[in-house]
Amino acid sequence: MIAAQAATDVGGQLLIVSVLVGAVRSGTSIFYAALGETISERAGVINVGTEGCMLAGAMSAYAVTAETGNPWFGVLGAAAVGGALALLHAYLVIARGANQLANGLVIMFLGLGLTSLFGASYVSREINGFKPYAIPGLSSIPAVGDILFNHDPLTYLSFALGPAVWFLLFRTRWGLLLRGAGERAPVLSSYGYSPERIRYIAVGLGGLLAGIGGAQLSTAVALTWFENMTQGRGFIAVALVIFASWHPLWAMGGAYLFGAALALGPELQVRNVGVNQFVLDALPYVMTLAVLVVLAKRSFQRAPEGLAEVFDAPPVS
């Protein structure tokens, strides 16, 4: 039935419009996670466990929505659980000296384990998730209306969050302190601020946003829950942050680019263009690598200095 519906839509919608609609639709969850990871990395902590935070968010949101009937409670649950997992990461790397990359992977496995343990009973449950809300007036603008103004509430929220995080990071005193924690922690300490505390907050915020990204995926886009449903979106988000040179608005564009690649395959298939979906899936990664090659030097110069120490692994004897 869905296929038939899509097929009838083909005539009415240009390929480019359909792909852009899909780009926003499937890019938003990645955008939330990338935005969170940007905040975290700006403060000097990389969280490869973003995948786990997203997964935990997706499952918690689904479960809470199923139990309460209100997806907004689901979002709150997702934010809390995603943030909590990220704080655990923060504690282990900041207070216990754990390696950031290794510990991030453990957070990923923890998220996978917890969600399969507690999510199993929700696999076949149905929920009343978020529905697309067409903004009156704006949504009837040809093409643009469909692409931007006919989405679920979490997508609209993300439109505002991108610029908001940019403002927070680059135009507020708190953003300056946060970036200071990632670049010049000793300077911060000498002025009496605690880089550690700032990092806890940044990493926690990052996990919270990744959790909301997961919630958008399970309660607004897929409307289902299954084990490991994020399927690498959290890792994509981590890669995206570098692609975007640690800039929130570039992260937004990057996320939609990934979303477009995800949406292109099905749209082409509907139009009977034979393209292997997996070739298209690989495109964003190839593109990211290509961009890194082109921007190599510049891109890594923009990296928060605190991160350089993570990437340059200590030699082992």
Added chain:
Amino acid sequence: MTVIDSPPEEITVAPEAPTKGTNDLARRVGSWVVAYLGALAVFGAFMALKGVNPFVAYRDMFDSTLMNSASLSEVLIKAAPFLLAALAVAVPARGGLVNLGGEGQIVMGGIAAAGVALGLEGKVASGLVMVAMLVGAMVAGALWAALAGVLRVGAGINEAISTLLLNYIAIDVLLYLISGPWKDSAGFGQLASKPLADETRLPTFGSDGRIHLGVFIAMAAAVGIWLLLRSTSWGFQLRVAGGNGEAARRAGLPVAKLLLSGLITGGAMAGLAGAIHFAGVEGQLRPGMTFGFGYIGFLASWLAGHHPIRIAGAALLLGAIAVAGDSLQIDAGLPAASVNVLMAFVLFAVLGKKPRLAGASR
């Protein structure tokens, strides 16, 4: 404990193992016991929340993991690719490189092994096919890692990021092949490649015929890598290049070549992991067949301080936990992936216990 004089502090037994006082050793053992019990307690609490009696579940997990020869072979079979995947991390780490790409290098190894089998099966002796599969897989894994290596030494792109990205490309290559050119027409709609012929699967040993040749290959690889890093000038130079690249360069060492060779050797190990899992266990390519192996290998290497022999122990531990997960599904009705919670807390206990390495985190 027998009453013997503890050796004086200043005598070193071996260069690798600085002498610890017995008190210190006892404290270390004690803290490990506490850490592991803590991990068991946390996971037990989660199981109890799901209405499963943790004591019964742990007894079942223990019984079905370590108490009979069939399950012990299962642990060895699971641990073998983890061991190779961990070596793929340990060798580059010696040169200060972070290989997060085991996942993709393993997939490329599996693809190469399958490709060799498709091309050679029935045309040459099956023993030859096997050797070609293993060699082909090592080459494929090495090439996949070399991509990241070239990007690192050529364009200065961080290898942790590029290997992570290459993982996804490798997985897409696999999915493309088994959904297109290599699709098994007899596969009933399941994405998979044509199964290996019985005679090209790795030979098995033991009374239950489960342990395959790959288990021994993995063990030999651990010893080989250990010797290579410990006793060859290449191993020494790699460590010097990783320790202080600038100093190594001034001393006339070919730093770029050394780093590249470290990543390539690691990639070959990961490729081998893909081949033994393909030819020893699965017999055909299917989606997600090696999901998580590379990351678990990464963690096994960290757990063992990147030391090849200790890595074998870490791989066995993680293999046992994975097998325990299967028992959890069968006996307690919990999803097998739940056991990742137990694994995570064991790893937290170890990762969060290490003394701060210079520069590991501030």
